[in-house]
Amino acid sequence: MAAKTPSELRSARWFAPDDLRSFGHRSRMMQLGYSEADFRDxxxxxxxxxxxxxxxxxxxxxxxxxxxxxxxxxxxxxxxxxxxxxxxxxxxxxxxxxxxxxxxxxxxxxxxxxxxxxxxxxxxxxxxxxxxxxxxxxxxxxxxxxxxxxxxRGNYAGKILGSGSDAWKYWDERRAGNISDKEWQGVEGGIARxxxxxxxxxxxxxxxxxxxxxxxxxxxxxxxxxxxxxxxxxxxxxxxxxxxxxxxxxxxxxxxxxxxxxxxxxxxxxxxxxxxxxxxxxxxxxxxxxxxxxxxxxxxxxxxxxxxxxxxxxxxxxxxxxxxxxxxxxxxxxxxxxxxxxxxxxxxxxxxxxLEGAQVYNDDVIRPLSNPVYAEGSLAVLRGNLCPDGAVIKPAACDPKYHVHQGPALVFDSYPEMKKAIDDEHLDVTPDTVMVLRNAGPQGGPGFPEWGMLPIPKALIKQGHRDMLRISDARMSGTSYGACVLHVAPESYVGGPLALLRTGDIVRLDLPNRTLDMLVPEDELATRRAAWQAPEPRFDRGYGWMFQRHVTQADQGCDFDFLQSDFGRTAGEPDIF
Structure with a gap:
């Protein structure tokens, strides 16, 4: 049953009144080729x-x-x-x-x-x-x-390809020298069709x-x-x-x-x-x-x-x-x-x-509750002295051996620095190393880029390793996978604890207990905090300038503070016609 009458339509405020403003609205609709029968009531x-x-x-x-x-x-x-x-x-x-x-x-x-x-x-x-x-x-x-x-579905050489996910996989194999340029081009042409x-x-x-x-x-x-x-x-x-x-x-x-x-x-x-x-x-x-x-x-x-x-x-x-x-x-x-x-x-x-009448036609694709892909849900939230406001990991998409892990940090302050280092076959890194990228959050990125699936260093790729613990205040593509801790909040760019971590510090992840910590004494962290200096702003003008001043942190949804429902009063729509 209708709750509105034609006179109560929002558009009627533009088209219904017998005044000069509505004359203009109706005449411009006619200019577009419409008659009143098209838009009235x-x-x-x-x-x-x-x-x-x-x-x-x-x-x-x-x-x-x-x-x-x-x-x-x-x-x-x-x-x-x-x-x-x-x-x-x-x-x-x-x-x-x-x-x-x-x-x-x-x-x-x-x-x-x-x-x-x-x-x-x-x-x-x-x-x-x-x-x-x-x-x-x-x-x-x-x-x-x-x-x-x-x-x-993507397809190459008889193999089904998944966009994003298989791009990362085949890229690692190419870096390891396991696939040819021709094969790589075949994947490129077949993965999104x-x-x-x-x-x-x-x-x-x-x-x-x-x-x-x-x-x-x-x-x-x-x-x-x-x-x-x-x-x-x-x-x-x-x-x-x-x-x-x-x-x-x-x-x-x-x-x-x-x-x-x-x-x-x-x-x-x-x-x-x-x-x-x-x-x-x-x-x-x-x-x-x-x-x-x-x-x-x-x-x-x-x-x-x-x-x-x-x-x-x-x-x-x-x-x-x-x-x-x-x-x-x-x-x-x-x-x-x-x-x-x-x-x-x-x-x-x-x-x-x-949902009435909905059915599963293949119970390997959509599993019954008695046979899940993973017993818990897709995401887990971590807290600790590295991420007091939270961080996120996708447990089902990473090697279970990293669910509880402790190792030395290898810290990068920028994406270009990290990208250059990972192709150095002599990089001082082991499977226990915890790779860290910072200054990649909402303000630091800028814009919170999808850099969080840090590439495995070539030195480890050639040894056959395909996963390692990685931590960042960035996001990662939803098609990505691996032991990646993301959305560390507060981000390092605004002085979050990730800004205080140094290469060689021991980091511990305990997924069952939802904790992520750097094993550094509090007095040492206080000294580092006192010495920390805020970086220069990413933007000096325009939309970016507004973004960096009003975007909230990852745990708050990264909306603009002035657009959230509890900001200011709800003014409605003034009658300014």
Missing amino acids: KPVIGILNTWSELNTCHSHFRERAKDVARGVLQGGGLPVEMPSLSVDESFTKPTSMLYRNMLAMETEEMIRSHPLDGVVLMGGCDKTTPGLVMGAISAGVPMIYLPAGPML SAGVCMTMGTASTMTAIADAMGITLPGASSIPAVDSNHQRMGADCGRRIVDMVWEDLTPDRIITEAACRNAAVVAMATGCSTNAVVHLIAMARRAGVDLTLDDLDALGRITPLIANVRPAGKDYLMEDFYYAGGLRALMKQIEDRLELSCLTVTGKTMGEN
């Missing part, structure tokens, strides 16, 4: 499209926007496509994470400043999901998220699964491969559904609740999620006024088994296999006793209703 739906010719993950979005528009028209609304910042992972330097908050700001202001009654958010590549969703939550109009979908996001359970598929589990996509939409015709139909379904959501006044605050965020976290753990999920999920939740913390995520991780056998945490399969095995609905059905099934979703139905 019907919802105007913004299609926020993050397509770009340099965003490989979204290369199908030009066409998909047409599918959405078709659905909007069928539902009785007016579709208007609007370009949004295309935060691509492949080409953006120094890191796409620098621009997630810019996309969130743009999304919020695009919605707020235009006559939109509802929006379809088109994203998928890593930072586009949280960026779009954060902005739409703050704007508050009905919204539905359309995930880009994973690309097809269709539109869509990474087909491993990297950050892109993690974040779209989180959106799905939050209830802001159509049920199971996150699993559909980008080039499958089901994805086209899903696009049109999004268009039809958003029109109904406008009439129902089904706004994000009714969907993204504390229980919905908990559902998203549980599902993330069960999928073998990217470590980046921690930063983005905290930021998304806090935009909705939900105080999600690192400790909350660690507690859920301890009781949630990993059941998606998808690389890199899983060993055998990719997202295409996951979809054919039943997709996210099937996985959620397996763990429905751990979910809050009464949560409302964009369908207007509960999560429990959306």
Whole structure:
């Protein structure tokens, strides 16, 4: 039953009044070729499209926007496509994470400043999901998220390749001299062969699964491969559904609740999620006024088994296999006793209703609870004198022998310094060495780059070693793997304890007890702290200048302090027309 009448539509404020301003709005719509029958008394739906010719993950979005528009028209609304910042992972330097908050700001202001009654958010590549969703939550109009979908499996010489994960693996083999230039070129040409996001359970598929589990996509939409015709139909379904959501006044605050965020976290753990999920999920939740913390995520991780056998945490399969095995609905059905099934979703139905009839078609891809890939969830949160505000590790993706480890630190102050050193075959390093990269956090990176999967030194690669303990205040790609401790907070650039560590200091990781410490006497640390000097600012002007002054630390979600829900007053939309 409709909760709104045509006169209560947000767009009616632009088009309905008999005054000079609305005359201008109506005349400009007519300039675009519309008649009043096209835009009066019907919802105007913004299609926020993050397509770009340099965003490989979204290369199908030009066409998909047409599918959405078709659905909007069928539902009785007016579709208007609007370009949004295309935060691509492949080409953006120094890191796409620098621009997630810019996309969130743009999304919020695009919605707020235009006559939109509802929006379809088109994203998928890593930072586009949280960026779009954060902005739409703050704007508050009905919204539905359309995930880009994973690309097809990679293939080379009869071997199935997973984007990112196999790139790291084959790169190490090339550095060791085990594969030829021709073979390397073959991998290069076969690892990414269709539109869509990474087909491993990297950050892109993690974040779209989180959106799905939050209830802001159509049920199971996150699993559909980008080039499958089901994805086209899903696009049109999004268009039809958003029109109904406008009439129902089904706004994000009714969907993204504390229980919905908990559902998203549980599902993330069960999928073998990217470590980046921690930063983005905290930021998304806090935009909705939900105080999600690192400790909350660690507690859920301890009781949630990993059941998606998808690389890199899983060993055998990719997202295409996951979809054919039943997709996210099937996985959620397996763990429905751990979910809050009464949560409302964009369908207007509960999560429990959306999961009715879901089935697993391959129980090696989506494991039963009695046979998990890993007994606990995908992520663990560490604390100690190296990371008093927390750090993150992905236990299932690293060699178990490093779950408890102690060794001497080898510290690098910059990425170029580290990159140069690892190719020195005479580098003083052993398998027990703990490699450390600092000044790579939110402010120090700048922008929190994905440098945390530090390459194994060539000296160890040639000895046959493929993992070692690594620590940084950086992030790493969701397609990465290994014994990598990430997101050390506070970061070294702002004077966090990592800034005090020196080469040769002994570092101890105790994963079962969730601790990470440097075994250095407190009086020595106090001396080092007194001698520490803050580095020069990374930026002197522009967006970067604003970023470094207002971005929060990793444990707080790296949102801008002035965009969080508890900053200042909620002014609403002033009547300035």
